[in-house]
Amino acid sequence: MTTTQDGLLPGTRRALLHRIAVAQSEGRAPSLAAAVVRDGRTVWHGARTSVDGHGPDEDTQYRIGSITKTFTAVLVLRLRDEGLLDLRDPLEKHLPGTGAGGATVADLLAHTGGLAAETPPPWWERTPGTMRPELADVLGEQPLVHPVGRRFHYSNPGYTLLGALVEELRGAPWEEVLRREVLDPLGLHRTSGQPRAPHAGGWAVHPWADVLLPEPAEDLGLMAPAGQLWSTTGDLARFAAFLGRGDDRVLSAASLREMRTPAAPPEAFDVAAGYAYCLGLEIRPADGRLLVGHSGSLPGFLASLAFSPEDDVAAVVLANCTSGPQLTAVCGDLVGIVAEAEPRIPEPWRPLREADPSVLELAGPWYWGTQAFALRLSADGLLALEPLSGNGRRSRFRPDADGGWTGLEGYYAGERLRAVRRADGSVSHLDLGSFVLTRQPYDETAPVPGGVDPRGWRGIG
Structure with missing residues (x-):
């Protein structure tokens, strides 16, 4: 199944469909849905196979895993822009007693807070959130595994702390704040903490046989700000447009540029790969262009969102399988197909109205x-x-x-x-x-530090 909108050439639409068809087939995904945004407008939706006997469309929910972190980061930047916190503030200033309060707000956003990557056992993604009712249950007895601020170490519990920070400063549950301040203003009415029909079921695909096993869909409790959300290609396409352009009702374009500025010292292998983490967003290269976005996964689901600021093209890809298709690569390919087949037309040059x-x-x-x-x-x-x-x-x-x-x-x-x-x-x-x-190299009439030799320029002979 595929639906299209005016704005892309037939050859481009076919290339996009071909790419997701290959990804679904070779990745053995029960279903896969995608969307492309250009110039802030959704110009293409596509999907392969079915969900509950029907082809998924732009309103079919999938779980988006860690793309949730980008939504949480937007809430934190809103708090900063309102003057309720500074990104340099230690967490302890606003949320005392966590045991990880030496990390700054920026450290937590950029995964440089020194926190562990995961919670103490059991595996939190397949465990009811009610088993961890307190932050101490999420962080464990030894929250820090690295010195604060010294290295990038991806941390899911770090975003639990950011969600708790939002709740502390807003005096309301994280999801309620998210709905009021981000989802409703942007028209993301099909994004929610709990699945709403129509939605895909999560599946594990056997690695050596073409058979399926259903995955549980747990409520993550306190871990929700790190990966709880369900969404659609339609909503995430609108969110991608927002991330590229801003919306003063939610977050300014300037603050979003700050969000996509590298903020974490990368590991050696990340330097080689060109990967960098920002404030709730990732940057990675793809075929000569830099893509900004985030990936996500939870048992039964994979997700990826990426946009190229230079090309003003974004893509979203969702699938309902635990592993299989490499959605980050697929996302990059969808952006590249549009950017290369139909390159961006630059704005016309215009002179200044007046010059001082x-x-x-x-x-x-x-x-x-x-x-x-x-x-x-x-x-x-x-x-x-x-x-x-x-x-x-x-x-x-x-x-x-x-x-x-x-x-x-x-x-x-x-x-x-x-x-x-x-x-x-x-x-x-x-x-x-x-x-x-100076106007001339080492201009003798200017106060060049160290002075200029009075004999001036000369040859050697």
């Missing part, structure tokens, strides 16, 4: 020592500094009220750029975090 002469005169070449840089003024009102050739530090800068500029990314993120003027008002040099950039 004092800013315009800063545009052009500058030298840090002998290295040449270009400073450009763009139509969005930002300054961009980049090397004229080869590799080098680069950043965009936003204007500040005092006439200076603040770096937005890279080495100069958060650093200040200002034009230093002479008594007659002319520009002497640029000061960038104490670096002096």
Whole structure:
């Protein structure tokens, strides 16, 4: 079964269908459903085989496992944006007595809190949450397995703590807060903590025989913020569009950019793979592009959501099997099919409406020592500094009220750029975090640290 919307070429739609058909067949999934988003709009749904005798559609629920963590992270960032917490706050400040209170809120979001990956036995994903009624039951007697803040170590209990933090500061259950602050505003009415018909059943597929075994669907209790949710390709497509663009009713585009900025020191094998963890989101490379999103799994279900900010394309894939199809790879392939077959049309270039002469005169070449840089003024009102050739530090800068500029990314993120003027008002040099950039290499008229040899440039002979 497949349903399509206007907006994709027939060849692209067939390539998408072919990809999920191969994934379902080779991965031996009882059913598999997918969706693609482009320019913030769902442009394709597809599915293979059936759920309860009917082909799954964009309203059929599957369990999404750890994609739940991204929803929890959105709630935490909302608390930060409202001034109720700082990401640098130790957990103990807001939620005392856990035994893991030395970890900061950011540590927990980025899995650098030093916490264990899992709860004490038994296996929490197949155990009723009522067996762990207290946080101490989730964390165990020794919550920390690594020093706080030193390394990335994925931790499901860490997101239980974040859910408890949300409940403490909101004075309401995690799922109630999620419904009120995220799901309802975004129109995600088919996302819930408990399954609602129509929904897929979870299955284990025998590794050596084409037979099935039903998996239990447990209520995870306190572990819910780490993996409880059920959702649909339709809802997750809308959520992916939100993650890429923001919605001021829920979370701004600026805060979402922060969420997808790497925040955890990666392990050596992650460096080689290009993988990084952010604040409730993952980044991984796929065929030359960087994909942002999250994967999920619980017994009986697999899930993946990914989007390419550069291409403005997202994909969601859900399946009802414990293992089998590699949904992260399938998600990346769906994004790549659309991005390559129908590349994004760039916005038309338009000039600035007006330019401040004092800013315009800063545009052009500058030298840090002998290295040449270009400073450009763009139509969005930002300054961009980049090397004229080869590799080098680069950043965009936003204007500040005092006439200076603040770096937005890279080495100069958060650093200040200002034009230093002479008594007659002319520009002497640029000061960038104490670096002096001049109009000529080692300009003798500028205060270059260490001075400039008065004999000037010369040959050797």
